[in-house]
Amino acid sequence: xxxxxxxxxxxxxxxxxxxxxxxxxxxxxxxxxxxxxxxxxxxxxxxxxxxxxxxxxxxxxxxxxxxxxxxxxxxxxxxxxxxxxxxxxxxxxxxxxxxxxxxxxxxxxxxxxxxxxxxxxxxxxxxxxxxxxxxxxxxxxxxxxxxxxxxxxxxxxxxxxxxxxxxxxxxxxxxxxxxxxxxxxxxxxxxxxxxxxxxxxxxxxxxxxxxxxxxxxxxxxxxxxxxxxxxxxxxxxxxxxxxxxxxxx
Amino acid sequence: xxxxxxxxxxxxxxxxxxxxxxxxxxxxxxxxxxxxxxxxxxxxxxxxxxxxxxxxxxxxxxxxxxxxxxxxxxxxxxxxxxxxxxxxxxxxxxxxxxxxxxxxxxxxxxxxxxxxxxxxxxxxxxxxxxxxxxxxxxxxxxxxxxxxxxxxxxxxxxxxxxxxxxxxxxxxxxxxxxxxxxxxxxxxxxxxxxxxxxxxxxxxxxxxxxxxxxxxxxxxxxxxxxxxx
Numbered sequence: 001x002x003x004x005x006x007x008x009x010x011x012x013x014x015x016x017x018x019x020x021x022x023x024x025x026x027x028x029x030x031x032x033x034x035x036x037x038x039x040x041x042x043x044x045x046x047x048x049x050x051x052x053x054x055x056x057x058x059x060x061x062x063x064x065x066x067x068x069x070x071x072x073x074x075x076x077x078x079x080x081x082x083x084x085x086x087x088x089x090x091x092x093x094x095x096x097x098x099x100x101x102x103x104x105x106x107x108x109x110x111x112x113x114x115x116x117x118x119x120x121x122x123x124x125x126x127x128x129x130x131x132x133x134x135x136x137x138x139x140x141x142x143x144x145x146x147x148x149x150x151x152x153x154x155x156x157x158x159x160x161x162x163x164x165x166x167x168x169x170x171x172x173x174x175x176x177x178x179x180x181x182x183x184x185x186x187x188x189x190x191x192x193x194x195x196x197x198x199x200x201x202x203x204x205x206x207x208x209x210x211x212x213x214x215x216x217x218x219x220x221x222x223x224x225x226x227x228x229x230x231x232x233x234x235x236x237x238x239x240x241x242x243x244x245x246x247x248x249x
Numbered sequence: 250x251x252x253x254x255x256x257x258x259x260x261x262x263x264x265x266x267x268x269x270x271x272x273x274x275x276x277x278x279x280x281x282x283x284x285x286x287x288x289x290x291x292x293x294x295x296x297x298x299x300x301x302x303x304x305x306x307x308x309x310x311x312x313x314x315x316x317x318x319x320x321x322x323x324x325x326x327x328x329x330x331x332x333x334x335x336x337x338x339x340x341x342x343x344x345x346x347x348x349x350x351x352x353x354x355x356x357x358x359x360x361x362x363x364x365x366x367x368x369x370x371x372x373x374x375x376x377x378x379x380x381x382x383x384x385x386x387x388x389x390x391x392x393x394x395x396x397x398x399x400x401x402x403x404x405x406x407x408x409x410x411x412x413x414x415x416x417x418x419x420x421x422x423x424x425x426x427x428x429x430x431x432x433x434x435x436x437x438x439x440x441x442x443x444x445x446x447x448x449x450x451x452x453x454x455x456x457x458x459x460x461x462x463x464x465x466x467x468x469x470x471x472x473x474x475x476x477x478x
Binding site: 003070071073074075076077078079080082083086087090176180181182183184186187194197198201207208211214215218219222 | 312315316317318320323324331418419421425432436446449452453457460464
C-alpha cells in the first residue's frame with residue numbers, strides 16, 4: 001500500500017540533536033509523568049477537601065462545592081487548557097499577567113498544564129470522595145457523634161480513613177486518566193509523549209513507527225501503574241469488607 | 250478586562266454556530282449512533298463463550314482505553330486513508346477529510362466506552378430471561394434482539410446519555426487535526442482578530458450551558474425511570 005517501513009528510525013538521531021528518536025520519546029514520557037504526578041497532588045488535595053465539604057451539613061458549603069464541581073465538569077478539558085493559558089493571565093493584575101507571559105515558555109506550559117489538569121481531575125476525585133463517604137453505613141457517623149466526637153473529629157478519625165481506602169480502585173483509574181489527559185497539554189506547547197510522537201512523525205514521516213512506539217510506551221506505563229496501585233490497595237484494605245476478602249484468596 | 254470586545258463574538262456568531270456547532274453536533278450524533286451500534290456488538294463479542302470472539306474484542310477495548318484520545322485521533326487520521334485504500338484496492342492512500350476521519354475515530358473510540366456500558370447492561374439481565382428465550386425456541390439473535398437488548402438498553406439509557414455528554418465535550422479535541430468544530434471555529438476567529446480572551450471565554454460558556462443543561466435533563470430522566478421500575 002505504499003508505506004515504507006523503517007523501524008530503524010527509532011535508533012536514528014532526532015533533528016534537535018538530543019539523541020535518538022527513542023530517547024526523544026522516553027523524555028516525552030518523563031514530561032507526561034512529571035505533569036501527571038504534579039497535577040495528581042493538586043487533584044487529590046483539592047478533591048479530598050471539596051468532596052468532603054459536599055457531604056457536610058452546612059448548606060452553603062455544599063452549594064459552593066456543587067458549583068465548583070459543575071463548572072469544571074461541564075467544560076471540555078482542551079477549552080479549560082486554553083482558559084488557563086490564554087484567558088487566566090489577562091484576568092490577573094497586569095503585573096502578574098506580564099510576569100507569567102515573560103516566563104520561560106516551557107515552564108509556562110508546564111505550570112499551566114499542571115494547574116489545569118489538577119483542577120480538572122480534582123472534580124472527579126471530589127465525586128469519588130463524596131461517593132466513598134456516602135457509601136459508609138450511616139451508623140458510623142451516628143456512633144461517632146454518640147461518642148461525643150465533633151464533626152471534624154468524626155471525619156478525621158472515623159469517616160475519612162475508611163472512605164479513602166474504599167475509593168482506591170476508582171482513584172486508580174482517575175490516575176490513569178490524568179496520565180492520558182496530560183496529552184491535551186500538547187495544544188499549549190508542552191512536548192510530552194503524544195506531542196513528541198507527533199513531531200517525530202513530522203520530522204521523519206515514519207508515522208506508523210512513531211505512534212506505535214508511543215502506544216507501546218503508554219501501555220507499559222499503564223501496566224506498571226495498575227500493578228503499583230494493586231499493591232497499595234492490598235496493603236491498605238479494610239479488613240472485613242467484601243473487597244478485602246476477595247483480595248485475600 | 251475593560252476592553253472586553255463583545256462585538257467580535259456577535260460578528261462571528263453565524264460562523265461559530267452554522268459552521269462550528271453544526272460540525273460538533275453532527276459529529277456527536279453520528280459517533281453516538283455508530284458508537285452504540287459497534288459498542289453493543291463489541292459487548293456481545295466480549296460476553297461470548299467463543300474465545301476467538303471475546304479475546305480480540307477485549308484486546309481492542311483495552312487497547313483503545315489505555316491510550317490518550319489525542320493519540321487515537323492521530324492514529325486514525327493517519328490510518329483511515331490506508332484502510333480506505335485497502336478496502337477499495339487503491340494503490341495509493343485515499344483522501345479523507347477531517348470530518349470523515351473524525352466521525353470514524355470517535356465512532357471506533359466511543360464504541361469501546363459504550364461497549365463497557367452495554368456489557369454491564371447485558372450482565373444486569375437475569376440469566377433466566379435468556380434460558381426462557383431459548384426454551385421458547387428463539388435463536389441467539391432473536392433472544393438478544395427481542396429479550397435481552399431492549400431491557401439492557403432501557404436500564405442503561407441514563408449512563409449511555411451521560412457518556413454522550415462526555416463524547417460531546419471530547420469532540421473538541423478534533424482541534425488537534427485542525428478541524429473546524431465549535432472550538433476550532435472560535436480558535437480561527439480568535440487568532441485572526443487576536444481576541445483570544447473573548448472567544449475562549451465564550452466557547453467555555455457555551456459548552457458549559459449545553460453540557461450542564463443536558464446533564465440536568467439526564468438526571469430528571471433518571472428519576473423518572475427509577476420511579477417506574
